[in-house]
Amino acid sequence: MDRIRFDLLGCDGRARRGELTTGHGKVQTPAFMPVGTRGSVKTLGSEDLEALGAEIALANTYHLYLRPGVERVAEHGGLHRFMSWQGALLTDSGGYQVHSLADLNVVDDEGVTFRSHLDGSAHRFTPESTTEIQARIGADVIMCLDQCLAAGSERAAHAVAVRRTSAWARRCRDVHGVHFRTYDYPQALFGIVQGGVDRELRQQSSAEIVALDFPGYAIGGLAVGEPKPAMLDTVAWQDELLPRERPRYLMGVGYPEDLVRCVSRGVDLFDCVLPTRNARNGMAFTRRGRVVIKNAAYAGDGEALDPECACWVCQRYSRAYIRHLHQAGEILGLRLVTYHNLFFYLWLMRAMGAAIEAKRFDAWQAEFFAGYSVT
Amino acid sequence: MDRIRFDLLGCDGRARRGELTTGHGKVQTPAFMPVGTRGSVKTLGSEDLEALGAEIALANTYHLYLRPGVERVAEHGGLHRFMSWQGALLTDSGGYQVHSLADLNVVDDEGVTFRSHLDGSAHRFTPESTTEIQARIGADVIMCLDQCLAAGSERAAHAVAVRRTSAWARRCRDVHGVHFRTYDYPQALFGIVQGGVDRELRQQSSAEIVALDFPGYAIGGLAVGEPKPAMLDTVAWQDELLPRERPRYLMGVGYPEDLVRCVSRGVDLFDCVLPTRNARNGMAFTRRGRVVIKNAAYAGDGEALDPECACWVCQRYSRAYIRHLHQAGEILGLRLVTYHNLFFYLWLMRAMGAAIEAKRFDAWQAEFFAGYSVT
Numbered sequence: 001m002d003r004i005r006f007d008l009l010g011c012d013g014r015a016r017r018g019e020l021t022t023g024h025g026k027v028q029t030p031a032f033m034p035v036g037t038r039g040s041v042k043t044l045g046s047e048d049l050e051a052l053g054a055e056i057a058l059a060n061t062y063h064l065y066l067r068p069g070v071e072r073v074a075e076h077g078g079l080h081r082f083m084s085w086q087g088a089l090l091t092d093s094g095g096y097q098v099h100s101l102a103d104l105n106v107v108d109d110e111g112v113t114f115r116s117h118l119d120g121s122a123h124r125f126t127p128e129s130t131t132e133i134q135a136r137i138g139a140d141v142i143m144c145l146d147q148c149l150a151a152g153s154e155r156a157a158h159a160v161a162v163r164r165t166s167a168w169a170r171r172c173r174d175v176h177g178v179h180f181r182t183y184d185y186p187q188a189l190f191g192i193v194q195g196g197v198d199r200e201l202r203q204q205s206s207a208e209i210v211a212l213d214f215p216g217y218a219i220g221g222l223a224v225g226e227p228k229p230a231m232l233d234t235v236a237w238q239d240e241l242l243p244r245e246r247p248r249y250l251m252g253v254g255y256p257e258d259l260v261r262c263v264s265r266g267v268d269l270f271d272c273v274l275p276t277r278n279a280r281n282g283m284a285f286t287r288r289g290r291v292v293i294k295n296a297a298y299a300g301d302g303e304a305l306d307p308e309c310a311c312w313v314c315q316r317y318s319r320a321y322i323r324h325l326h327q328a329g330e331i332l333g334l335r336l337v338t339y340h341n342l343f344f345y346l347w348l349m350r351a352m353g354a355a356i357e358a359k360r361f362d363a364w365q366a367e368f369f370a371g372y373s374v375t
Numbered sequence: 376m377d378r379i380r381f382d383l384l385g386c387d388g389r390a391r392r393g394e395l396t397t398g399h400g401k402v403q404t405p406a407f408m409p410v411g412t413r414g415s416v417k418t419l420g421s422e423d424l425e426a427l428g429a430e431i432a433l434a435n436t437y438h439l440y441l442r443p444g445v446e447r448v449a450e451h452g453g454l455h456r457f458m459s460w461q462g463a464l465l466t467d468s469g470g471y472q473v474h475s476l477a478d479l480n481v482v483d484d485e486g487v488t489f490r491s492h493l494d495g496s497a498h499r500f501t502p503e504s505t506t507e508i509q510a511r512i513g514a515d516v517i518m519c520l521d522q523c524l525a526a527g528s529e530r531a532a533h534a535v536a537v538r539r540t541s542a543w544a545r546r547c548r549d550v551h552g553v554h555f556r557t558y559d560y561p562q563a564l565f566g567i568v569q570g571g572v573d574r575e576l577r578q579q580s581s582a583e584i585v586a587l588d589f590p591g592y593a594i595g596g597l598a599v600g601e602p603k604p605a606m607l608d609t610v611a612w613q614d615e616l617l618p619r620e621r622p623r624y625l626m627g628v629g630y631p632e633d634l635v636r637c638v639s640r641g642v643d644l645f646d647c648v649l650p651t652r653n654a655r656n657g658m659a660f661t662r663r664g665r666v667v668i669k670n671a672a673y674a675g676d677g678e679a680l681d682p683e684c685a686c687w688v689c690q691r692y693s694r695a696y697i698r699h700l701h702q703a704g705e706i707l708g709l710r711l712v713t714y715h716n717l718f719f720y721l722w723l724m725r726a727m728g729a730a731i732e733a734k735r736f737d738a739w740q741a742e743f744f745a746g747y748s749v750t
Binding site: 038039040042043044045046047063067068072075076082083084299300302312316317318320321324325327328330331332333334335336 | 413414417418419420422447450457458459674675687692693695696699700702703707708709711
């Protein structure tokens with residue numbers, strides 16, 4: 001195959017059911033991408049991702065670039081082979097981690113200069129370099145370098161970020177267009193829209209990014225501290241500002257309830273560390289809401305994390321045992337909740353997809369929230 | 376079934392091939408017991424133990440007694456149900472952990488008083504109480520409370536420990552004999568021989584413990600710092616001092632080469648944290664010897680941890696990837712080496728069993744050591 005393809009299979013209201021065809025299999029959307037920061041979804045192996053039925057995972061360019069290094073990954077035949085994962089992979093540009101993790105980072109119109117959080121060494125990412133890095137890592141989907149601001153930044157700063165993000169997107173597209181064929185499968189480049197929660201800036205950013213004609217678009221700059229209603233409004237605006245026939249990826253979202261609300265507003269793809277990071281802090285997500293497993297109430301609880309869940313963790317282990325593992329600091333406890341949470345997230349996406357196909361997404365959504373406690 | 380049974384199926388020289396029949400399945404010996412300190416073999420679930428083909432695992436009474444507590448385990452139907460493990464379980468008495476972990480411990484003829492390493496709370500183990508605790512935890516094999524001294528203790532101290540261990544063994548046997556039927560499967564009590572590396576004390580301890588007629592015997596007090604030749608000599612003496620028709624369990628041993636040498640000296644059962652603890656420090660055990668995965672030499676190594684190993688870790692992942700996981704502090708790295716190491720240990724035990732059955736243990740041993748580097 002030459003290019004990654006997206007087929008919009010059906011809609012129900014704004015909710016969309018689609019299929020992304022990559023050189024590493026098809027991805028049914030709406031889809032959630034587990035986050036494999038450093039080439040591993042924490043506590044899980046690729047055999048676990050397969051068992052979960054995951055079709056696409058995300059890896060962080062910033063982390064892999066610093067360790068083990070792009071050369072290392074490329075010499076092993078790319079990240080798929082390195083981590084022994086046959087499904088699709090999306091990499092971020094590294095810009096967000098530079099912003100959130102690097103010891104020092106300075107953004108200018110040419111790119112971003114930063115110091116490694118590992119050893120303080122100096123590095124620079126440009127639109128050109130991060131595109132090439134991602135291509136060499138071997139992602140099926142490469143993301144443009146963008147500038148993401150914290151919620152509450154001045155409108156003027158957002159305007160600069162929008163302008164810069166558009167200029168960088170063009171540079172990413174140009175270098176991607178000429179690129180060297182690193183691997184024998186297509187590597188698509190997705191654009192990213194910025195603009196905070198300002199409608200005009202979102203319109204401007206969307207128009208500029210869409211004009212560059214990417215095969216997919218990400219909604220960036222959300223889930224960075226803005227109020228939830230503002231995020232949901234912005235996602236709804238984006239639905240109208242992005243082309244129907246291309247996939248939309250909402251970056252860094254979120255809780256199960258956020259996924260449902262954003263699918264209902266037209267999002268196809270998600271990634272977030274919540275199901276995995278919170279798992280390691282002992283928070284399980286279930287059809288009824290959150291279970292904070294360290295609570296003393298679970299010490300004698302012989303039920304599964306989620307009694308309605310079909311995953312092997314819920315078939316096999318009790319809340320009492322998993323609580324004991326977390327109290328005792330046993331690694332198995334982190335793994336069990338991680339696996340369950342991702343199983344739940346992937347179940348949720350499939351359930352939404354089925355409801356969209358059946359043209360009953362609103363009814364499904366009402367049923368879901370009737371049984372689900374958000375707190 | 377009423378009692379745990381041991382059948383000696385065959386011998387080759389001193390090496391023995393046997394079968395321990397418990398209420399939780401048969402255990403083919405020679406066997407290695409993975410250590411599930413707090414009700415989990417670190418990084419692994421019971422589904423992993425099943426996949427490994429483990430038939431028996433060990434749990435630590437001291438840890439489970441402190442957390443989650445004996446009541447908690449018992450209320451869930453015992454440790455098998457709590458950890459969802461259908462194979463056999465052996466618990467230690469807790470005496471060794473009191474000695475090595477507790478903040479303060481005082482041994483007298485009645486028992487041992489100690490402070491929890493978790494919260495400093497004061498506790499007391501007696502022969503009677505640890506026997507009852509283990510029975511209520513639900514072990515298939517319960518160990519007598521013994522007194523284990525560090526290598527290099529005075530002979531007089533060893534003599535006191537031998538006398539005390541014999542007196543405690545009788546008390547364990549007496550309370551075990553009258554015990555309450557906690558579970559619907561047999562719970563055997565094994566005696567423990569002490570005496571350091573002193574032949575006379577080993578003779579005395581063996582005679583006193585064997586006179587109490589236990590269904591199995593442990594060789595205690597070794598692998599505590601004595602020179603390796605002294606350990607091997609002591610194990611060889613024990614072969615002559617213990618009844619042929621009962622299983623022999625060498626506590627806390629050891630490296631792969633130790634297992635081979637001790638099987639050749641008549642040992643049936645082993646437990647040790649080495650394959651799991653060293654895995655977490657990045658040491659893999661292979662047919663060729665040890666692989667310290669953090670070594671820079673492995674950064675570009677696309678081979679499996681052990682190219683001759685059939686485990687799924689070796690089928691799927693390269694040394695380079697596993698090294699990356701260890702360098703990055705990824706939990707998956709700990710899990711992968713743990714699984715492989717236990718697979719190797721269990722393979723080793725089965726290989727020895729097959730060699731004994733084929734009456735070619737010496738030849739097998741020579742072949743093993745010809746390919747294996749001890750350093």
